[in-house]
Amino acid sequence: MENQKQISDLDALMHxxxxxxxxxxYAMPVAFYSAGLFLSVGLTVLTGIICTHCATLLVKSSLTITEKTEKTKLTYPDISECACELGPEWAHKMARGFR
Structure with missing residues (x-):
């Protein structure tokens, strides 16, 4: 896994x-037709804001966990496992399950 090729910002954006x-x-036209133009646009913007917020939280969590554990590279399962291990006592036993 250490020999994996790094991707550029453009490649990441495309993914x-x-x-x-x-x-x-393919379902977007039907959803917009059913909900109406204004509600659909509003909900699409709201969904985009929520997704951006969640991605920001994930990146901030990854940076915090990286600082605390001194690991250089964390995958998504690593982040979830470490978050449980570093979190409250009751979450420690669930760490492997979130991996």
Whole structure:
């Protein structure tokens, strides 16, 4: 895993767009038609804000965990496991399950 190629910012953006759009893009016209234009646009913006906030929390959590554990590279399962291990006492026993 150490020999993996680093991706550029543009590559990362393309992967995010590919994951976000995916096959769900086919359902968007039906959703907009059913909910109406103004409600659909408003909910789409709200969903974007929530997704951005969650991604920001994930990055901040990763940075905090990296500082506390002194690990150089954390994957998503590593972040969730370490968050449980560093969190409250009752969450410690669930750490492996979140991996």
């Amino acid at each position: 995010i767009l590919k994951a976000a759009l995916g096959t769900g893009i």
